[in-house]
Amino acid sequence: MKEISDIVQAYQQAQKQGIQTALATVVLVEGSAYRRAGARMLITENGHLTGAISGGCLEGDALRKARLVMAQQQPMLVTYDTMDDDDAKLGVGLGCNGIIHILIEPINRQIPNNPMQLLGIALSKRQNAVLVTLFSLQNRKAAQPGTGLLLTADDTYSALADDSLRATLNTDAAEVLLNGQSVTKTYFADNEYIGFVEYLKPVIALVIIGAGNDAVPLTKMAGVLGWDVTVIDGRANYARAERFTVAKQIITARPHEVLNHLSLDKLTAIVMMTHNYNYELALLRQLLPLQPPYIGMLGPKKKLDRMLAELEEGGLAITAAHLQHVYGPVGLDIGSESPEEIALSIVAEVKAVLSGRKGYPLKQKAQAIHAPEIE
Structure with a gap:
């Protein structure tokens, strides 16, 4: 969602300046390409x-x-075949060996639920969503319906002119x-259309417990990725905005107050790096029963083992399900x-x-990085 946020x-900004725009979306890739379906680029006049x-x-x-699309105010489907000798020069430097279909749509702000409005709605809600883009490979000169349907957990937004497919698309979007x-x-x-029914996830929410100097580069890297970063510490002189410029929230809180400031979901990761054993022990006692998808503990494994032993001695029943989400020592071995x-x-x-991945080198992956796209 970082790319969508930037777009x-x-x-x-272009709207404020009265500048025309068009949205280019990779809608289908056959073979190998640098970007996969769902990659986007906003183009101004x-x-x-x-x-x-x-x-x-x-x-x-x-x-x-x-620029032609903006002048004609009609979507255009463009195909680049980097396996073809005439188009091969497009792939030089990338090692591309595939066919890339890109839909370029003019953005007219007067049209309700235009592609940019749908992306804005998806971005504004911290929930999963599905975006449907329709295009025709069989008849490229026909009108391309384009990005026309957004489904969220609580609503549906449509700009499709043709109602004949809406029920089917809604069903497929709900399944996705x-x-x-x-x-x-x-x-x-x-006509015969290809539908790219795209699953959109909110950005990762990274909660960093600890505002020491070693937390600063972590916030910066997460910021580059577009993650929502929250920094929490019990020390007000450490948890300051000027030290963590990319953090969305900076909170001063005692361990028992931390959860009052958080809304945990399936894309929330918590990393403890306070270097304060008692602070982290008290917070871990509250977090383990909630089973957030990721709890990272900075420090040696024996520190975590000691914490878990103390919590069990204190009456907390710790199961394998709890420990499945705990990563200590935190990080990959690089x-x-x-x-x-x-x-x-x-x-x-x-x-x-x-992402449900193992984090090993791609050279060890037996199958293709991305699965074939058309069902």
Whole structure:
């Protein structure tokens, strides 16, 4: 959602200046490409680009086509075949070996639920959502419906002109919302369409317990990724805005007050790095029964083992389900020594865990990085 957030901000700025915009979306990839379906780029009439649809090889041509889209106010489906000799130069430098389909849509703010409004709605709610984009590979010169349906847990937003597919799309979107996996399907109405039914997750919420100097690089790295960062410490002279400029919240709280400031969900990661044993012990006692998806503990394993033993002696029943979500020592084993390297290992582990991945080298992955897209 970081890219979407940047795009929405750029769009809002362009609107204030009265500048025309177009949205380019990778809707389908066949074979290998630098970006997969769901990658986006906002293009302004004066050539400003926000986001990316490739590693840099497609952006220039997409800009030229986007200007035509803005002039004609009609969506355009563009295909780049980096396996074809004529298009192969587009993939030079990336090692691309695939076919990339990109939908470029003009943004008209007068149209309700236009693509940018739908993205803005999805961004404004900290909940999972599904965005549906329709396009036709069979008839590229026909009108491309484009980004037209957003489903959230509590509402549906549609800009589709044709109602014939809406019920089917709503059903498929609801299934994707339930399963948490994007799908690409074929639909038939007045034309044959491909539907990219995209699962959107909120950004990761990283709660850092501890406002020492080693927490600073962790907040900065999480900020680069667009995560929502909260820093909590019991020391007011440490938990200060000027020290943690990218943090969304900076809170001074005692251990028993911390949970009053948090709203935990499936994308919340908590990292304890106060270097205060009693503070972390008291907070761990409250967190374990809640089973947040990630609790990271800075320090040696024997420190965590001692904490768990004390909690059990104090009457807390600790199960394997509780320990499944506890990561101590925190971080991946990448040979970290400095605070910056430790921050890198923590961020990598949090991302891997919340994505359901193991965090091993991709060279060890037997199958393709991304599965085939069309069902």
